[in-house]
Amino acid sequence: MKASRILGTTVSAAALAWAGAAAADVTAEQVWEMWQTNLDMYGEGMVTYDEPTMSGGSLTVPNLAIAMSTPDSSIEAPMGDLVFTENGDGTVDVAFPEEFTMTFSPGPAITETDRAVVAVRVGDSTLTVSGTPEEMTFDISAPRYEIELEEVIVEGQPMQAEALLGFTNTTGTYTMREGDLREVDYDLSMDNVDILIDATAPEGEEGAFFLSGQFSDLAFDASVAIPPDMDMNAPPEEMAMVFQQGLAMSGGYSFGSGTYMFNFSDGMESGEGTASVGSGELTASFDASALSYNTRVTDLALNISSSELPFPIELSAAEYGLGLSMPLESTDEPADFSASVNLTDVTVNDMIWSMIDPSGQLPHDPATIVIGLSGTARLLFDVLDPAQAEQMATADMPAELHSLTLDELNVSLVGAQLTGGGSFTFDNSDMTTFPGMPRPQGELGISLTGGNGLLDTLVEMGLVPQDAAMQGRMMMGMFATVTGDDQLETTVEVNDQGHLIVNGQRLQ
Numbered sequence: 001m002k003a004s005r006i007l008g009t010t011v012s013a014a015a016l017a018w019a020g021a022a023a024a025d026v027t028a029e030q031v032w033e034m035w036q037t038n039l040d041m042y043g044e045g046m047v048t049y050d051e052p053t054m055s056g057g058s059l060t061v062p063n064l065a066i067a068m069s070t071p072d073s074s075i076e077a078p079m080g081d082l083v084f085t086e087n088g089d090g091t092v093d094v095a096f097p098e099e100f101t102m103t104f105s106p107g108p109a110i111t112e113t114d115r116a117v118v119a120v121r122v123g124d125s126t127l128t129v130s131g132t133p134e135e136m137t138f139d140i141s142a143p144r145y146e147i148e149l150e151e152v153i154v155e156g157q158p159m160q161a162e163a164l165l166g167f168t169n170t171t172g173t174y175t176m177r178e179g180d181l182r183e184v185d186y187d188l189s190m191d192n193v194d195i196l197i198d199a200t201a202p203e204g205e206e207g208a209f210f211l212s213g214q215f216s217d218l219a220f221d222a223s224v225a226i227p228p229d230m231d232m233n234a235p236p237e238e239m240a241m242v243f244q245q246g247l248a249m250s251g252g253y254s255f256g257s258g259t260y261m262f263n264f265s266d267g268m269e270s271g272e273g274t275a276s277v278g279s280g281e282l283t284a285s286f287d288a289s290a291l292s293y294n295t296r297v298t299d300l301a302l303n304i305s306s307s308e309l310p311f312p313i314e315l316s317a318a319e320y321g322l323g324l325s326m327p328l329e330s331t332d333e334p335a336d337f338s339a340s341v342n343l344t345d346v347t348v349n350d351m352i353w354s355m356i357d358p359s360g361q362l363p364h365d366p367a368t369i370v371i372g373l374s375g376t377a378r379l380l381f382d383v384l385d386p387a388q389a390e391q392m393a394t395a396d397m398p399a400e401l402h403s404l405t406l407d408e409l410n411v412s413l414v415g416a417q418l419t420g421g422g423s424f425t426f427d428n429s430d431m432t433t434f435p436g437m438p439r440p441q442g443e444l445g446i447s448l449t450g451g452n453g454l455l456d457t458l459v460e461m462g463l464v465p466q467d468a469a470m471q472g473r474m475m476m477g478m479f480a481t482v483t484g485d486d487q488l489e490t491t492v493e494v495n496d497q498g499h500l501i502v503n504g505q506r507l508q
Contacts, residue, residue, distance in 0.1 A: 026090050026091070026092065026129070026130070026131065026132065026133070026136075027086060027092065028054065028057065028058065028059035028084040028085065028086050028092055029054070029059060030133055031059070031084045031092045031094065031129055032052060032059055032061060032084055034136065034176070035082075037182075041226070041230055045067075046066065046067060046068050047064070047065070047066055047067075048063075048064075048065050048067065049061050049062065049063055049064040049065070050062040050063045057085060057086040057088070058083055058084065058085045058086070059083070059084040059085075060081055060082070060083050060084075061081065061082040061083075061084075062081050063078070063080065063081065064078075064079045064080065064081070064082050065077065065078040065079060066079065066102075069108050069109065070108065071107075071108050072106065072107070072108075073104065073105070073106055073107070074104070074105045074107065074108055074109055074110050075102060075103070075104055076102070076103045076110050077100060077101070077102040077103070077120075078100065078101070079096065079097060079100045080096070080097040080100055081096075081097070082094065082095070082096050083095040083096075087128075090130060091128055091129060091130045092128070092129045092130075093126065093127070093128050093129075094127040094128075094129065096122065096127075097122075098121065098122055098123055098124075099119055099120065099121045099122070100119075100120055101117055101118065101119050101120070101150065102117070102118050102120060103115055103116070103117050104116045104117075104118075112153070112156075113153060113155060113156040114153060114154060114155060114156075115151075115152075115153050116149065116151065116152045116153075117149075117150045117151040117152075118147055118148060118149050118150060118163075119146075119147075119148045119150050120146070120147055121144075121145070121146040121147075121148070122142060122145055123142065123143060123144050123145070123146075124142075124143055124144075125140070125141065125142035125143075125145065125170075126139075126140070126141045126142075127139070127140055131175075133178070134177065134178055135175065135176070135177045135178075136175065136176050137173055137174070137175045138173060138174040138175070138176075139172075139173055140170065140171065140172050140173065140174065140188065141170070141171050142167065142169075142170040142171075143168070143169060144166065144167070144168055144169075145166070145167040145170055146164060146165070146166045146167075147164070147165045147166075148163065148164045148165075149161055149162060149163035149164070152199075154202055155202070157202030157203055157204070158202065159199060159200065159201065159202050160199070160200040161197075161198065161199035161200065162196065162197070162198040162199070163196065163197045163198070163199070164194065164195070164196040165193070165194070165195050166192075166193070166194040166195075167190045167192075167193055167218075168190060168191045168192040168193075168194075169190060169191040169192075170188060170189070170190045171188070171189055172186070172187050172188030172189055173185075173186075173187050173188075174186055174187075174188075180228075180246075181225040181226060181227060181228070181246045182225070182226040182227075182228060183223070183224070183225050183226075184222075184223070184224045184225075184226065185221075185222070185223050185224075186220065186221055186222045186223075186224075186251070187221045188219065188220055188221075189217075189218065189219040189220075190217075190218040190219070191216065191217065192214060192215070192216050192218075193214065193215055193216075193218050193255075194213075194214050195211065195212070195213045195214070195260075196211070196212050197209060197210065197211040197212075198210050198211075206265070206266060206267030207264075207265060207266040207267060208263075208264065208265050209262070209263075209264045210262060210263050210264070211260065211261070211262040212260070212261055212262075213258065213259060213260035213261070213275075214258065214259060215255050215256065215257065215258025215259075215277070216255070216256040216257055216258070217254075217255060217256035218253065218254075218255045218256075219253065219254050219255075220251065220252065220253035220254070221251050221252065221253075222249065222250065222251025222252075223249070223250050223251060224248070224249045224251075225246055225247065225248040225249070225287075226246075226247060227242060227245040227246050227247055230242055230245075230247065240384045240385075240386060241384070241385075241386075243286075243287060243288040243384050244288050244384065244385070246288075247287070247288075248285075248286070248287035248288070249284075249285065249286055249287070250283075250284070250285035250286075251283070251284065251285075252281065252282050252283035252284060253281065253282055254279070254280065254281040254282075255279065255280050255281075256278075256279055257276070257277065257278055257279065258276065258277045258280075259274070259275070259276045260274065260275045260276070261273070261274045261275075262274075262275075269306065269307050269308050270306070270307045271304065271305055271306030271307065271308075271309075272304075272305055273302065273303050273304035273305065274301075274302075274303045275300075275301065275302045275303075276299070276300075276301045277297050277298065277299060277300050277301075278297075278298040278299025278300075279297070279298050279299070280295070280296065280297040280298070281295070281296050282294065282295040282296075283295075287328075288328065288329060288384060289327060289328055289329050289335075290325065290326065290327050290328055290329075290335065291324075291325065291326060291328060292323075292324065292325035292326075293322070293323065293324050293325070294321070294322070294323040294324075294340075295321055295322050295323075296319065296320075296321035296342070297317075297319070297320055297321065298318065298319050299316075299317075299318065299319075300315075300316060300317045300319075300320060301314075301315075301316045302314070302315045302316070303315075311351040311352075312349070312351065313348070313349070313351075313352065314348065314349035314352075315346070315347070315348050315349075316345075316346070316347050317343060317344065317345060317346045317347075318344045318345035318366070319342060319343075319344040319345070320342060320343050320344070320346075321340070321341075321342040322340065322341060322342075323338065323339065323340035323341075323372075324338070324339050324340075325337055325338045325339075326338075326377075327377070327379050328379070328382070328383040328384055329379060329382045329383065329384070330378070330379045330380055330381055330382055331378060331379065332378075333378070334376035334377055334378045334400070334402040334403070335376060335377065335378065335379070336374070336375075336376055337374070337375055337376070337377055338372070338373060338374040338375075339372075339373045339374075340370075340371065340372040340373070340407075340408075341369060341370070341371045342369075342370050343367070343368065343369045343370070344368050344370065345366035345367075345368060346366060346367045346368070346369075347364075347366045347367075350364070357461070359461070361457050361460060361461055362414045362415065362457060362461075363414055363415040365412075365413075365414075365415070367412065367413035367414075368410060368411070368412040368413070369410075369411050369412075369413075370408055370409070370410040370411075371408065371409055371410075371411075372406070372407035372408035372409075373404065373405065373406060373407065374404075374405050374407055375401065375402070375403045375404040375405055376402045376403045377399050377400060377401050377402060378399060378400040378402060379398070379399045380392075380395070380397065380398055380399055380400070381395070381398055400426075400428045400438070401426050401428075401438060402425065402426055402428070403423065403424065403425045403426065404423065404424050404426070405421075405422070405423035405424075406420060406421050406422050406423070406444065407421065408421065409421060409446075414454060414457075415450045415453060415454050415457070416448065416449065416450035416451050416453070416454040417448070417449045417450060418446070418447070418448050418451075419446075419447045419449075420444065420445055420446040420447060421444075421445060422442060422443050422444030422445055422492075423442050423443070423444075424440040424441060424442030424443075424444070424494065425440070425441050425442060426438040426439065426440050426441075427439040427440075427441070430498075433498035434498070439494075439498050440494045441494050441495065441496055441498075442493070442494060443491065443492065443493045443494075444491070444492045444493075445489065445490070445491050445492075446489065446490045446491075446492075447483075447487070447488070447489045447490075448476075448480070448487070448488045448489075449484075449486060449487050449488075450486055451476065451486065451488060452473070452476075452486050453486050455469050455472060455473070456469075476488055479502055479503070480503070481503050490502065490503060491503055491504075
């Protein structure tokens, strides 16, 4: 929808406008000079202003305006005057309008028929700069910062829409260092973040959406290295090469408790729901050599009802998380990688269970799936090089696996639990002992508790045929050792001679 395309860029672009206010130095002229350097990253002609004037220790930049355009979107933001005031103690205060507007359109130019207008309010915010020309620190304080939707027009029809994103008590610092690369460090915190969206489709169409939410104690930090000639508007294929020039970033965010409520309708379907979390965090890094990503949320609760669903859906989890780290460029030596999934104590309501287990024969205990892998590998191509990426997509062997460890395995659901761990190394010079793959060496241990009991229940429910259950038990008997009441263990080993040994018995 055009409306979603208009609204989708609003928050990020408005935040960008204020983030542009993060460059200064110990004199007003130096502050403005650094500010210009930052603005130049957005492309020639994207930022305009009148001739600056200096008077009594204050430098005024009149009529600063942003005008950015791509084939898919355009932005205009007349911000007004910026004033850089020397305090006489080696610091500089930066003052900007308490409120300005930004206009968005989904095409390459602002139009009257498809656009959104938002107001950005910074209120009594302060920005004070200290340091040296080589390393500058910016102290930020904003009792209240808001981005509010003022108008949305889709295909010439105005929408009845309200939207507000508000930040309370934002404080923090921003440090910039100049060198071969521009290095920037952020450290910000906010007491609360509020979000409100209340939209109705234009006249003649059906549909409405409402969302209200708040989360507390938001904090984020980041470190970014930026090449001096970086163009923020470069096409994706060119942006990939910027990483080869030194672009690098790392950081993350965390937040406390959060609650949300929403409802929607489109003339054919309607629904509503609530969501809450206890806390959450994310860390990530990305440069030419590697990427990493880890996220974690605790005490998740989700409740949804819809006219298209036969009953409400209730879902909760004590914790969920995802993790990934991997190399991005070819190296002479193997590089580390890892991947993880964490779903701890997941529960659903009885109405969902009734679809799977109408007679209530299965245990409805919380389910857990935790898997953690790590290892080393050597990429044979540079992922961020467009030419090599095409070759990698068609290569028979884009990478060499050198080691793999199952750090954690814990799958617990419907009365059974599977655990395990182990590690292997791989000899890439031997592709014949195990045809088509490098020869492994190592050991893996697996334990299953409650497997036979679960199989019996599935047979009683008619979900597993009796003969299939018998075959399953025969296989478990061949490759597992009984260690207790409905407890089985298996050890798989490949020795340095390439022999495959299961529970002490050589199979190859």
